[in-house]
Amino acid sequence: MTLLTFKQKLYTTLESHYPKTELDSFFKIILEDVLKLSKIDFALEPNSTISDQKSDEIDDIIKGLEQHQPIQHLIGFTEFMDLKLEVNQHVLIPRPETEELVHWIVDDFKNNTPIDVLDIGTGSGCIPIALSTNMKNANVSTIDVSIKAIATAKRNATTNNATIQFIHQDILATKKLTNQYDVIVSNPPYVRDLEKIEIQKNVLNFEPHLALFVSNDDPLVFYRHIAQLAKTALKPNGILYYEINQYLGKETVELLQNLGFKNIELKKDVFGNDRMIKASF
Structure with a gap:
């Protein structure tokens, strides 16, 4: 050939x-x-x-x-913020929009002051590894319910020389976070079942539904629970960051307002969709 x-x-x-x-x-x-x-x-x-x-x-x-297998699975890796990350059927393939979320956090905390960061929903490790490698004074921890996702993320952390504390934990079953953080960030499952029709075959058939989908009845279940945990787990002046469902920006803002959060900022991604929110408590 x-x-x-x-x-x-x-x-x-x-x-x-x-x-x-x-x-x-x-x-x-x-x-x-x-x-x-x-x-x-x-x-x-x-x-x-x-x-x-x-x-x-x-x-x-x-x-x-x-x-219709993802090209990233077939070659075994993808790139995210100049990092080379292994991806497989146990983790979501990182999207460019998530890079924008990470850049937002890095820009907000670029004064090099030591900070404690918690990522919720490890997946491939793209968010915690990118934060660790771009914020040298950040102490980064990450939580995931999937042992296989954590195993993948651990390999990615080693490959990219990132020091991360990995925690195997079901966040929806968590009643309280034991430590205090300057940053809590999450890109949780947010695609409603009704939106499956919009999902391409390479995602629907080959990426983990556990990390993608939520019920039509309560699509903000992760956002609500994580925000409630963040109310007591954020340090003074700490910030909560989310990647969100583009169709539920207004609803997510209202959820945070109703839980007492302030300084809420909704931000669009490069494609013009509501995609990120930050708030303090």
Whole structure:
């Protein structure tokens, strides 16, 4: 297989499954992360030969994409704020919007004062690891109900030289947080069952529903419970940060107001959707 035949096979096999923009993205990812080449390398030597081992690897990736498996699962990792993170069926694949949430926290606490941070809902570890590596004086802890998610996040912390305290705990069953924090941050499950129709196959069929979905009847269950815990677990001047359901910005603000939070700020993501909230108590 040459580079050119690889590209032709990718596009021909998958053109009925994905838009061209996504195929362009797949080609770039496989070129860079599997073959360790750039688009310039391809342009200069499109007829260079790919080894049999790499050809087999690419064939497997194309077959997986044909079944709508996430490209990140097929290559085994994703990138988040310049970090390389392992992802698998036990954790959500980090989204660009979550990077915006992390940047918000880093910008708010860039004076290098030592702070204590709690992340709720570890997943791949993207939030706590990014905070730890970008805030050198942050003491970061993280909670998740999934042992397998924590195991994945621990490997990611080791790979990225981040020191994190991992806690296996069901936050909805937690009556009180034992420590005090300057920052409590969470990107909890927030997709309502009624919104499943909007979810792409690669997410719906291959990412953990435990970390994605909440009932239509009480979609803010995690936000309410975490906020109640935060009322006694935030230090003076501490801040609670959430990533939120874009359709429930107004409702989430009202929830925090009703629980006595103040200085509530609702922020849009780069796509113009209500996506982040911060508040103090």
